[in-house]
């Protein structure tokens with residue numbers, strides 16, 4: 669919710685970045701897949717215990733992640749499958765990052781599991797509520813952009829463990845916020 673508000677502020681820069689891609693005939697789905705691959709590389713560096721490299725790779729990956737939708741809208745190539753592919757790639761990326769962190773022994777498994785479950789629930793609630801007719805349920809203090817940035821910033825300082833604990837707490841608060849928002853919008 670917090671970062672989402674700044675979407676409009678960065679829109680112009682994102683559009684400037686995708687124009688050359690559009691001219692080169694790159695498709696939004698190709699960008700989505702590229703973003704996912706970069707996330708997987710970031711997760712691999714967490715597994716290797718190289719937190720700063722992982723953070724830089726994920727920073728670059730999150731930029732790519734913000735470009736696919738921009739490219740789709742700019743070229744009139746938005747598609748329902750593209751939206752599905754984007755969200756599915758986001759979930760694979762979220763899971764791989766926390767798995768990499770846990771496999772690299774940077775955080776204990778119970779904390780990793782709680783963070784994983786909280787993050788997935790946040791996204792699931794939005795998907796399920798929107799399917800039930802709530803309208804866009806992009807609410808809560810720890811949407812994906814916030815969760816990702818917390819992981820990236822703490823990893824840059826070599827303390828991704830703090831980031832995981834923070835995301836665990838904030839994601840579960842967001843679960844409750846979305847539960848409440850869905851109740852208000854869907855109760856009758």
Ligand SMILES: CC(C)CCC[C@@H](C)CCC[C@@H](C)CCC[C@@H](C)CCOC[C@@H](COP(=O)(O)O[C@@H]1[C@H](O)[C@H](OP(=O)(O)O)[C@@H](O)[C@H](O)[C@H]1O)OCC[C@H](C)CCC[C@H](C)CCC[C@H](C)CCCC(C)C
Pocket residue numbers: 671672674675678724725727728730731733734737754755758787790791792794795810811812813814816817820821824
């Ligand atoms: C290292 C270098 C080579 C490169 C460096 C480049 C940097 C300058 C990078 C800047 C990146 C910046 C432009 C983008 C950052 C966004 C990133 C943190 C998160 C990626 O989000 C992608 C995007 C898509 O969101 P979408 O709504 O489509 O996705 C939905 C989401 O997955 C939902 O999950 P959930 O419900 O929330 O759990 C699903 O439910 C939906 O299905 C799914 O569709 O979002 C893009 C828009 C951003 C929100 C815009 C944020 C703008 C901020 C102002 C950017 C702030 C960047 C910082 C200043 C970077 C500095 C970091 C440094 C470490 C201090």
Ligand SMILES: Nc1ccn([C@@H]2O[C@H](COP(=O)(O)O)[C@@H](O)[C@H]2O)c(=O)n1
Pocket residue numbers: 696697698700733734735736737738740741745746747748749750751753754
């Ligand atoms: N391969 C893709 C990716 C995205 N879209 C469209 O963009 C929307 C998401 O935009 P973001 O800026 O939030 O990434 C998504 O809902 C689709 O409409 C697409 O068509 N193809």
Ligand SMILES: [Mg+2]
Pocket residue numbers: 733734735736737754
């Ligand atoms: Mg996207």
Ligand SMILES: [Mg+2]
Pocket residue numbers: 703733754755757758
């Ligand atoms: Mg994405």
